[in-house]
Amino acid sequence: GTVVPYARSQSMVKEKHAEFQQPCSGIGRAKGSMVTWEMLRECLQKLLSEVSSGGQPVPLSNMKRLFRTKFHAELSETSLGYA
Secondary structure (H helix, E strand, O other): OOOOOHHHOHHHHHHHHHHOOOOOOOOOOOOOEEOOHHHHHHHHHHHHHHHHHHOOOOOHHHHHHHHHHHHOEEOOOHHHOOO
């Protein structure tokens, strides 16, 4: 990484995308729909119920992959309004 002015930084890009609830990157590669808050709740409930029955933890780092494979949806913090 290099030091750049804030106006050209990845942080600024993420904040702007979050402000407008748009995905920050990978727009063209998204095969499914973007996750909405309602969809997030439903999918998390399903994932957590599977976990509780199996007794195995789900690493947070796997969440985006799980949403793509199990629900055919892209989990994006910026599309939910967070940078």
